[in-house]
Structure formats: C-alpha cells, structure tokens
Amino acid sequence: MIVCIAEKPSVARDIASILGANHRQVDHGVGYMEGNGYAVTWTFGHLCTLKEPHDYTPSWKSWSLSSLPMIPERFGIKPIPIEHYQRQLEVIERLVSQATEVINCGDAGQEGELIQRWVLQKAGCRVPVRRLWISSLTDEAIREGFEHLRDEADYQSLYEAGLARAIGDWLLGMNATRLYTLRYGGSDRKQPLSIGRVQTPTLALIVERQETIEHFQSETYWELKTRYREVLFSADKGKYTDKAKAEAALSSIIGKPFSITSVKKKDGKESAPKLFDLTSLQVACNKKFNMSAEETLATIQSLYEKKLTTYPRVDTTYLSEDLYPKVAGILRGLVTPYPTLVAPLLSGAPIRKDKKVFDNKKVTDHHAIIPTGQRTGGLSEREQQVYDLVARHFIAVFYPDCKVSTTTVEGAVERVKFKTSGKEILKPGWRVVFEGNAPEPTNESNSTGKTSDTEEPQEALLPNFVVGEQGEHLPELKERQTQPPKYYTEATLLRAMETAGKLVEDEELREAMKENGIGRPSTRANIIETLFKRGYIVKVKKNQIHATDTGRQLIGLINYELLKSAALTGQWEYKLRQIERRELETKSFIDELKAMLYQLTQSVLAPQPSPPKPEEVRSTEIPCPRCGRGVLLRGRTAFGCSAYHEGCDYRIPFDLCPETSSIEALQRYIERSQQEPVEEPSLLF
The missing domain is CATH 3.40.50.140 (Rossmann fold)
Structure with a gap:
C-alpha cells in the first residue's frame, strides 16, 4: 500500500x-x-x-x-x-x-x-x-x-532550513523572553515581555518611526512658482531656506515677461506592473481594499485551495520558462469579464515572451501568483477582489508597453529659471486591462522603460509651447513646512520588512534585497498580527500603525542591538536561505545562535550603572553620536547619553576620556573612535 x-x-x-x-x-x-x-x-x-x-x-x-x-x-x-x-x-x-x-x-x-x-x-x-x-x-x-515524483533527499536542505528556523526561534524566543521578563518585569509573569527573532526588530521599526515623527522639528522654507498659460512652473532653485533671498527673487520677476527657453520631448515606454508575489499582493490589497496582511493571505490561500490561483506563499514575481506554453490555455479559461481583454492576445500573433516575466534564474521552488484558468463561481466579495487583481496583472504582462511622451519645458524671468513637465499617453497598451477598452496588441519587445505603478498620478498634459515666446505670468511665493515621515501602514510595514527597513522604491532593487528581508512572505502577516494581539501595536486613523506604551517600553529596555536590528535580522534570514542552497551547514547556524545567547545573557545580567543624580549631571551640549536624540552628559563615572531612559546606552568611561576633558577634546575623542574600526559581534546564526 x-x-x-x-x-x-x-x-x-x-x-x-x-x-x-x-x-x-x-x-x-x-x-x-x-x-x-x-x-x-x-x-x-x-x-x-x-x-x-x-x-x-x-x-x-x-x-x-x-x-x-x-x-x-x-x-x-x-x-x-x-x-x-x-x-x-x-x-x-x-x-x-x-x-x-x-x-x-x-x-x-x-x-x-x-x-x-x-x-x-x-x-x-x-x-x-x-x-x-x-x-x-x-x-x-x-x-x-x-x-x-521526486526523492525525499532532493528536499533535505529545505527541511534543514525549516528545522534551523524552528530551533532558532525556540532558542531566542524562550531564552530572551524569560531573560527580559525576569530582569525587567519582576516575578509577575502574567504579561511576559515577549521577544522574538522577527517580532522584535519589526516592533523596533515601528517604534523608531514613531519616535522620529514625535521628535521631528519642522523647518520653514519657501517655494517660488509662477503660472504661465495656466501651467504652473517651479523655480529651478527649489526650496529657499532664507526668506529674504526668496522675497528678493520674487521681487526681481514681478512685472517682467516670462520667456520659454527650452522645449524637449522624449518618447518612452512603461512596462506593465509585475506579477504578484505574496508581499506585493498584500501591499496592493491593503492599499486598495484596506485588507490586513493576514486577511489577504487567508483569501489567496482559499483561492489556491479552490484551484483558482497558484501556490501563494512565494517571494518571486517571475514565471519559469516552461510555463510559457500553458499561457494561452490559462488565458482562454478566464471567464467574464476577462474574455474581452484576453481576445486580442489570442488573435493569432504569438503571445509575447518577455524576460521581465519569464526568467528561470529568478524562480526557485515556485513561480509568481497567477490564475490557473479554472472556471470561477461562488466567490465571496474579498475572494473576487483578490482574484481580479491577480487575473488582471497576469493578462497585463502580455500586452504591449504603454507608450508615453514626456515633455520638459524650461522658462526664465530675468535670471530666475523655471521648469515644468507633463506626460501624454500615446498608446495605452497594458493600461486598458485596468481601465477596459482593449486595443489590438502588437508583439513588441518590452525592452525599455521603468515598471509603472497603475496608482501613480498622471502628470498634466501641457499645451504647445514655442521657444522664444513671452507673456505675462502670475508669480507666487509660498511658505512651506518640512514634514516628518508618515506612520507605517500594513502596506508600508510589509515593504519595510521585505527590505530590512531600507526605503527602496525601485522594484528591481527590491527584488535583489528580498533574501535579506525580515521574515518570510508566509510569516510576515502572522508577525504583524502577533504584535497586535500582544498589545505592542494598535491601528488608528487612516490605517496607521502606532506602537503602544508597552511596545515602546519593551524596545527601550532592549540594549542588545542584535535583537532589534532589522538589517542584522535580515542577514540571519539570508543565512537560512544559504542552508536551503547547501551553502551553509545547519550546525554552524545553530552553534552561532547558541554563542549569541550566552553573549546576550551576560550582557543583560551584567551590573548596570546607576543613572547619575541630577546634581551630578552636567550637559556638554554635544549630540549623541549613536542615537542623535540626546546630548552627552558628564556624569559621575562616564559621559553618557541623556536619552538613556529611551534605550540609548552610549557611554564613554572616564578612563577612556577623562572627566576633565574640554568640549573640544571630547569631540576629538568621539571623531577618532568613530574612524577606528570597531569589532562588531558576529551575526551568530
């Protein structure tokens, strides 16, 4: 049997x-x-x-x-x-x-x-x-x-990576949770201080963003613009930080004619949005339908089990080349409202085969999420919304590029130069898949141009300008304030987890960074939900995610950088992928983690210096070189950061830089210590 x-x-x-x-x-x-x-x-x-x-x-x-x-x-x-x-x-x-x-x-x-x-x-x-x-x-x-069917041995490294992940999470979660709860939470363990390999750096990202917003000091600047032929031009200077100079520039152009100095048109192409991996699907559903990451995962999993879409827990946006012969059959199987969009693709010309879609080097165990071509029926509203996104993205990648013309117009009033730009869609190409009105596609190569986001606001279509023309204009000087970064939403938090906290807009660069992300696509939704359930974060107006006082206090207590660093945790993830590829021994990963636990325990249990008494503290007014939030204080035994109660443990003992040092000598010591190589702890995984 x-x-x-x-x-x-x-x-x-x-x-x-x-x-x-x-x-x-x-x-x-x-x-x-x-x-x-x-x-x-x-x-x-x-x-x-x-x-x-x-x-x-x-x-x-x-x-x-x-x-x-x-x-x-x-x-x-x-x-x-x-x-x-x-x-x-x-x-x-x-x-x-x-x-x-x-x-x-x-x-x-x-x-x-x-x-x-x-x-x-x-x-x-x-x-x-x-x-x-x-x-x-x-x-x-x-x-x-x-x-x-394949032999079990072919997937041994996959099992070992999963085992290493489970053991790693056990070792760090069990030990760090007990360590910090007992060290800082007393004997009451009704609410232990939960620490996790992925959970904690994710919470740290949220706390860091929130503190940046709360400590943000807005600065005033001025923008000089002028309206000519109902088109708004911005001064090349950009932002003026000196009001007197801004007003002088405004005065110099009032009542003087505006001249067009350059008109440049450049034709280009925009590629269709990429196929979905799990993270990009969760991001899209959060933006469009306000769905949580967990809800999106549950919905696409349901569609997979109903045989309507392919395996969802993937981190690639590419298809393997052996799928190309099946594309026509999948397209044919898509029912209303898709046949009108699919018909031009099946009209006789070969379906385009693009390297931005089919690339074996970008596919490992699974390909991007696509429809299977099975007939749909009886879907819930959420299932229909998610299925529609997947289906339209799949259809769109086989359409021709969107052809656009970008016009850049430069003008001048006296010595002040201005610029504006506008975009005209010459042939919508793939855009009709998201708008209706499918055109006859051509079998053109998708060789140039950047991938476009369909939600991106379109630049205004400009009137015809001629070099040398002049006329009246309406200049204006507007006072503006610099704005802090925005609070995370689930969509932006998922992107931050994918790129280990780095702000990355370019899709190609995001692809390259995925191996160093925090967690895996299949686990990120659960991590976010865990933070909600444990009361470390809450969702407020406009889908914003805020850290609670409990979450902030936890991150403030953790003085061991490895536990809360998104970048270093991303490198741990990379080591797990190395195990999958047989590039790293599982034992090495576990041994390094064990060594880290000894180091962590010693660090947390080491005697902590008592905070200096107020009368013993004198400010040096030098910004803390580590956190930037506080200033260095001259205490009883060391120089230390004033933000120590917020989690910054930066110290310079007096035996390294004497208490009697001048401000200049202290600054020289800080500069010298930052230039010298510092031995960092190993990643210990």
Missing part, C-alpha cells in the same frame, strides 16, 4: 479523487481514504511541535535567571496536545506502519516540508519516501506531479 499524506483534508480529497482512492474511512474529520492501492490521509497543519523547556529538564519549568540560557543537548518533538490532532496522528502512524512507500503531499514550501518530516519522524517511518511538488491544485497539476 502506498500512503499519501496531504497538509489539509480538502487537498487530500482532491488527490484521492485523482488516484481513485474513493472509499472513505473518516470519523469526524479524522481518518483517510483508500482504494486502487493507495491510502490518502492528511494533517491539520502542524501535528507536532518542538518540546517545551520542562520536557528536557524539569527544573526549566520554573522561570529562573540561573537557568539561562536554556540550550537542550538535542532537540526533540512531541504531539500537539489537541484531541483530534492526536487521533489523526495515530491514524497516520498505523498507515505508515503498513506502507510499502510514502508520498509526501504537503504544501510545497519550507513549512510544508517541516510539517511532514516531523509527522513521519513521529510515525517512525522506515519505508522509502517520495515528494509531490506542485504549484497549483488543478487536476492537471496533480496528475503531472504524480508523474514526476
């Missing part, structure tokens, strides 16, 4: 139908289906989990600083103590004991691999195991997958 194990009952039913295993042996959702030499069963996601601290050592059940760090000699797993989970695990154990072969039909990803391997380990599997690896749940995809 061949035993097939899927991750969910619904997937098991689809597989059983294809294999002819139609005899149900099911009792209240627990059981299997058999027939034709197969038994098809399922998990409910994770049936097993890593053991808890007290499962290794009874004394670890009590929270105690003396027991930290807790590092088991060897990690083990145990069944999750939920009654129907345990009953299903018993069914799997019995089937596996009778099997001649097992086929792992879990979700085709890192977490899916980990779920299945732990179940098979608990079931004591001793027979050969093969892997079903598919990107959609259509009948065709399942049949094709069973025709090309």
